[in-house]
Amino acid sequence: AIVTGEIPATSANASPVVAFLAHMDTALEASGKDVKPQVHKNYQGGDIVINAEKKLVINPANSAQLARARGHDIITASGGTLLGADDKTGVAVIMTMVQYLYDHPELEHGLIKVAFTPDEEVGTGAEKMDVAAFGADYAYTLDGSDLGQLTDETFxxxxxxxxxxxxxxxxxxxxxxxxxxxxxxxxxxxxxxxxxxxxxxxxxxxxxxxxxxxxxxxxxxxxxxxxxxxxxxxxxxxxxxxxxxxxxxxxxxxxxxxxxxxxxxxxxKNMKTVLPAQVVNLAEMAMRQEDITPNRMAARGGTDGSTLSFMGLPTPDIFAGQYNLHSEREYADVDVMEASLRTVIRLITLWNLQPVPQTEK
Ligand SMILES: [Zn+2]
The missing domain is CATH 3.30.70.360 (Alpha-Beta Plaits)
Structure with missing residues (x-):
């Protein structure tokens, strides 16, 4: 089932309804059962041992992006399973965003929708979404990797x-x-x-x-x-x-x-052909305002967002701090997740200043 929710508007502006989505299923390549996460605080370079017995480690040699993670908190599994960072980091960012909005009623925003979908990894989750009933004008999936990544193209x-x-x-x-x-x-x-x-x-x-x-x-x-x-x-x-x-x-x-x-x-189809420029531009602007350099990506595959974009809900993807997907070396970078959260909150305030789309879908 698809889990949906909404956060009422706090602003008197008539602004577009914006949604944030993540998927609840995890990859099939390794087990997602009985995951034992470990938090490795304040990474200082070198090896992070996931499982000493299995000699399972991550380091900048096998995980290039760790080279830029000095001082970050890194979460891994313990060997034998996925972490499930794909897409639990997206779920975590969205749920933290929801908490933040409730804690900060002074922050002006329009109606916000959230949705958690199943079956992304087998490519059939998003197609079950009732886009009309969901009622969002624009959406973003939180299912990306490194700082600044913004995926607006698919094959x-x-x-x-x-x-x-x-x-x-x-x-x-x-x-x-x-x-x-x-x-x-x-x-x-x-x-x-x-x-x-x-x-x-x-x-x-x-x-x-x-x-x-x-x-x-x-x-x-x-x-x-x-x-x-x-x-x-x-x-x-x-x-x-x-x-x-x-x-x-x-x-x-x-x-x-x-x-x-x-x-x-x-x-x-490549979702770029149906994404309004504004949806991608505002996400870039939100990143820049948070001192994050946007990095537009073309996904060498399909995404839930591409399916939804062709169903009438334009949905690019924003980074969520997940790495080494679909493997026992999977990890989450807490500092990048936090940057993802800042991007999303900034983006919500930017959308509050946008006009409601004229053409009804
Ligand atoms: Zn994913």
Whole structure:
């Protein structure tokens, strides 16, 4: 279930309704059960021992951002589990914000909404949100990492399915001069023909990729399923063309194949195309007013925010002090969480001075 709440306005201004969201589920890569957190106060460099027996440590060599964490309080698990900082730091920042607003009724703000969502890590939590009923004009997820990070872009995402049909139900000893057409060979040739320079391990930054997820052979049919990721529509079209070219090459080879099908399906879109500039600019302004240098990021994946943005609730992501996600080395930086909290409170006061959006969704 999605947990929602609201904090009534303290200001007489008519201002937009702004929401803050975090996800309650944790990653699947390591256990999130019976987590025993440890607080390492006033980090002074070198190793932080998570578990001596397992020789599990974090230090600036395996966790680069620790180099800037001198004097910070660091929270880790104790080995064998996640910390769950992704996204408990977001939940903590939001709940501390709620407490702060109740303790400071003199702080002028409009109606504030909060929501805690499930199933972010499997990508299905945000789509269950009833955006109209929730009633926010703009939102932010608190699910980011290092100081100043502001994620306003995600990949465009497509899936593809290539089906190769051909008769394999022939005794291989009698295959020559028969109707034998090896659909498995067609599928593996297709995989091989996809461009190596566009593979995930060969791309980073703003370059997208093509990845085959599965090849399933079932009698007279092999099905290849894969994904394409790219930030721009131009790059996406180029990668779609590469997949189509590889498919057509296989089709043109002399296999005696009996059927060839290639289909593409949209999965999600780069949220930048639907984010009003104001939503991102105000977050940057809030950071600057708190002496934090904003760092716009493009997420090499999808986010709850991208799903919500396309459902009509523009939702970029703000840093929340979580690091080494999805691993036993996961940690939270309390000082960065505190900076996240300051950003959010400043942002709330900035929104109070903004006009209510004219176009109703
Ligand atoms: Zn997360």
């Amino acid at each position: 465009n995402a497509k899936a593809f399915t290539a089906v190769f049909k051909g008769l394999r139900a022939v005794h291989p000893g009698e295959a020559m001069n028969s109707a034998f057409a090896d659909n498995l060979l067609m599928a593996s040739d297709f995989h091989t023909l996809l461009p190596r320079q566009s593979r995930p391990e060969n791309t980073a930054g703003r370059r997208g990729f093509i990845l085959v997820d599965s090849i399933v052979t079932n009698g007279d049919e092999s099905t290849v399923k894969g994904i394409i990721r790219a930030f721009t529509d131009e790059e996406m079209q180029g990668l779609v063309n590469e997949v189509t070219r590889a498919f057509n090459t296989v089709k043109a080879m002399n296999y005696k194949g009996t059927g060839f099908e290639l289909t593409f399906e949209d999965q999600y």
